[in-house]
Amino acid sequence: MLPRNLTLFRFSPAIATDLVAQGIAATLASHPAREPGPLEAQTCGFASPYAPGDDRYTVPGNGCTGFVFQQYERILPAASIADAVAKKVRKITVEEGRRVGGKERKRIREDVLGEMLPNAPVRPRRIAGWLDTDQGWLVIDTSSRRNAEQVLTALREAFGSFPAVPVAPEESPRVLMTDWLANDTLPARIGLGDECEMRDPSSASGAVVRCRRQELDTDEVKEHLRGGKQVFQLGLVYDDRMSLVLSESLAVTRLRALDLLSEEQTEAESHDAQVESNLALATLEVRRLLGFLEQTFNLPRPAEV
Numbered sequence: 001m002l003p004r005n006l007t008l009f010r011f012s013p014a015i016a017t018d019l020v021a022q023g024i025a026a027t028l029a030s031h032p033a034r035e036p037g038p039l040e041a042q043t044c045g046f047a048s049p050y051a052p053g054d055d056r057y058t059v060p061g062n063g064c065t066g067f068v069f070q071q072y073e074r075i076l077p078a079a080s081i082a083d084a085v086a087k088k089v090r091k092i093t094v095e096e097g098r099r100v101g102g103k104e105r106k107r108i109r110e111d112v113l114g115e116m117l118p119n120a121p122v123r124p125r126r127i128a129g130w131l132d133t134d135q136g137w138l139v140i141d142t143s144s145r146r147n148a149e150q151v152l153t154a155l156r157e158a159f160g161s162f163p164a165v166p167v168a169p170e171e172s173p174r175v176l177m178t179d180w181l182a183n184d185t186l187p188a189r190i191g192l193g194d195e196c197e198m199r200d201p202s203s204a205s206g207a208v209v210r211c212r213r214q215e216l217d218t219d220e221v222k223e224h225l226r227g228g229k230q231v232f233q234l235g236l237v238y239d240d241r242m243s244l245v246l247s248e249s250l251a252v253t254r255l256r257a258l259d260l261l262s263e264e265q266t267e268a269e270s271h272d273a274q275v276e277s278n279l280a281l282a283t284l285e286v287r288r289l290l291g292f293l294e295q296t297f298n299l300p301r302p303a304e305v
Contacts, residue, residue, distance in 0.1 A: 001265050002242065002282050003128065003141035006252035007148040008290070009164035012302040016133040022159060024065045024131060025058040031158040032057075033070035038118035042073040044154055047126065050275055061280040062287065063134035069127045069151045074120040076113070084112045127151055130283060136301045137290060138164045143253045163302075167250050170298035174248040177231040182222055187296060192216045193235025193243055200229045238289055250293060261285065 033045035047070035048054035059066035088108050089100045100108070127147060129140040138155075140148045156162040180186045181196065196216055198209045209224050216235070225231075233247045235254075241261040245253045257265075265281060268274040293299060 001262070001278050002255050002257050002285065003139070004253075004255055005141055005143040006255060006286065007140045007142055007145065008167050008250060008252075009138040009140075009148075009152060010167055010299070010301055011136050011138065011162070011164040013136065015163060015302075016136055019131065019159065019162075020133055024067075025056070027158050028067055029055070029057040031154070033072065035072050035122060036074055039114060040074070041076075041113075041117065042071060044069065044071040044150065046070060046154070046158070049128065049279075050272055059276055059279045061130075061276060062283040064130045064132045064279070064283040064287075066128065066130040066279045066283075069129065069154055071125045071127075071150070073123050073125065074117055075123050076116055076120050081109065081112055081116070084116065085109050088112065130279065132283065132287065135287065135290070137287075139286060139290075143251065145251075165302060167293075167299050169250060170300065171296070173246070173250055173297055174230050174232060176297065177234045177246070177248070178225060181216060181231050181234065182225040184217065187292075189239045189292070191237035191240070193237055193245070195233075195235040195245060196221070196231055197233040198224050198229040199232050200227075202228065238292065242285065242289070244289075250297065250299075252289075257285075 028046040031045050033047045034043055036043045046057055047068045048056050049059045049066050049068045050056055085108055089105060092100055127140060127142050129151060131138055140151050142148050152164060194214055195212045200207045209229060233245055235245050237243050240258060242255060242257055244255045268277045
């Protein structure tokens, strides 16, 4: 129902207008994912959120457009490549009685890759997300910034240009979250979860304290804050409907629907209807959460980019 993670980008009203004018569904459909050829290490593109092979590349819901980024990557363990290169180098050394230089070793490695690639297994990876053209959000279901950037790059290649930018809070998340935990100043509709990560930013040793499955409003936890540590990640409960972990970069991980929200989900009559219902509910609930983040941390929507 809900995405597991939220990596967030923002874009301006003008960009939203351009996306709609281009036609999001048609644009993504013109950049479909395909499996790699014999000598390709990886390929990527977009796939149907409904089912493999379906020709619908987007799902509509609440002014948002859901999509799936699909990547295929051939698995070549570095140790296997190194071992094959070493064997070829040893063979040359023994049979020809000479040392293999750096340039030749590089060429050997390229030959090894060419030999191994066609038979290497292919690992597929799907990353879901949506474009909220009403509010100017790109939401990607991944906790990895690298993976999120790959999705963003694919969107830019598809649309020709897509200047979405990471969120830029005017209020420091680290400072606010530290104050919430130290002084019990949580905003309305927010409760504490059961995990956090605290660090001492002035410590050369990089002292880190991680709490899991622990009550956070205790003297034991606050003693770390009095000692100079700050909150870099904090488990929260939003409106008694979802739990999450919020980081200082405002990335959301371990997002989970609580009982109150889970009870509102209904089972649709068909698979297609279920896909659309899931996106509609996810975008509605996440949009409320993003509104809270936007107001609390002063997240401006880009005006021109």
